[in-house]
Amino acid sequence: MKRLFFRVFVVALMGVLAAVAGLVWFALSPVGLRQSPLDFTIEPGSGMRQVARQLTEAGIDTWPPALVFLARVTRQANGIKAGSYEVEAGVTPLALLNMLTRGDVSQAELALIEGWNFRQFRAALDRHPDLRHDSAGLSDGELLARIGADASHPEGQFFPDTYLFSRRSSDLEVLRRAHRQQQKILQREWDKRAEGLxxxxPYEALIMASIVEKETGQxxxxxxxxxxFVxxxxxGMLLQxxxxxxxxxGPAFDGNLRKRxxxxxxxxxxxTRPGLPPTPISMPGVAxxxxxxxxxxxxxxxxxxxGDGSSAFSRTLTEHNRAVARYIRKQAP
Structure with a gap:
């Protein structure tokens, strides 16, 4: 009886060791890829079985049940982070799981340029290939409501910067981040403002900053x-x-500003109108x-x-007219 028990134990142990060896071999053997590098996306809220299915659908040749079991054994099944990733030939299932739990997402970027208006901003979002275009079809007002902005007009409400994001992120999230950043920076600079402006x-200061941004070549x-302008x-003079x-x-401007x-x-x-315009005219930067x-x-x-990007400043209209004659009309001083 003891001998039979010993034999059963040995067989079971050998089975366990074989299973462990098989799991180790699976964990450390490179997976097949449809192409290299290969981009794929893990959707938010995905469980481990869904993750395994998404990987195989993306072109990663692995055995889903074994991957799920490996994730559970290594206690990584509940730590998978959604996002866009990129893998290359030679990646193993274990390295893949480590990447997914660390959240080593592949990132894209979008540069929003100082002095752009909101129409240019939206166009840049719309043509970016790595964004999910959830703002498509939304009016400016609907867009502001979707990102939680309490502004009535979008111009100047977004901070010009380079934004990094996971591929297939929503363009609304980029907008939300740019809006929060502008509000933060505007308040910070407002708190350090000079007296007697x-x-x-702060909104009127934002309008002024947007004009300064557009009027400055250097x-x-x-x-x-x-x-x-101050x-x-x-x-009480017109800003002109x-x-x-x-x-x-607006879009009717053809690049030639006429007297009319x-x-x-x-x-x-x-x-024709005194004071500041009703809204900003561009996205001003910190400077x-x-x-x-x-x-x-x-x-x-x-x-x-x-004419070289710089400006000549004058105290009187007579001085200004001389500067106009010199730099615009190219007349000798």
Whole structure:
């Protein structure tokens, strides 16, 4: 009887050892890939069986039951993170599970450029191949509601930066992050603002920063440009800034700003209406916000582009007219 028990024990032990050896062999043997590198996505809320199925459907040649068992044995079954991943030839099931539990997602990126308007921003989102386009068909108002923004107009509400995200992420999530970042930075810069500014709210400062962003060819000129507009607001002068007029023309603008455009009244025409326009006209960056909220003390009231990206600043209309003659009309000083 003892001898029979011993034989059964030995057979069982050999079976266990064989199973362990088989599992180790499976865990450390490279899987087959339909192509290398291979991109695949694990959907949110997927259990381990669903994960195994998604892997095989994506072109990873592995045995799903063995992968599920390996995940349970290594206590990784409940730690799989959703997202987009990339694997190359030679990856093993164990390395694959380690990647999925660490969340080593493959990332894409989208650059939102300082000075872009919201129409350009949405176009960049719409044409990005690695985003899920959940905002398609939404109006601007519906889009703002979906990301939890309490703004009534989208312009200026998103911070220009390079955003990294997992492939197949929602474009609404990128929008949400850009909006949160803009609110955070705007409040931070507002809290450090100079005293006596002619705009009493952070939103009006955002409008001013968006104008400074569009009027500046060189970064070093931003503070001086801001000082000109602040001086004009304080003295009751019209801002008379072309970018606001262009923004008011919208898609109808053909690249050529005409005299009749400057004379046609719109809410954004700062040649016909005093004060700031009703909304920002672009996405301002940090430098433009800082310039708008801490402009230097100057007595400049005018500036004109020199043609090399920089601006010439003037205190009087006579000085300004001379600068226009020199830099725009190319007349000798």
């Amino acid at each position: 002619p705009y009493p709210t 970064a070093a000129d931003r503070p001086m440009v801001a000082s000109v 001086n004009r607001l304080r003295s 800034t072309d970018p606001t007029v262009i923004y008011g023309l 455009d400057l004379q046609t009244d719109t809410p954004y025409n700062t040649y 433009a916000l800082r310039a708008a909220l801490n402009p230097p003390s100057t007595d400049y009231l005018y500036f004109v582009a020199r």
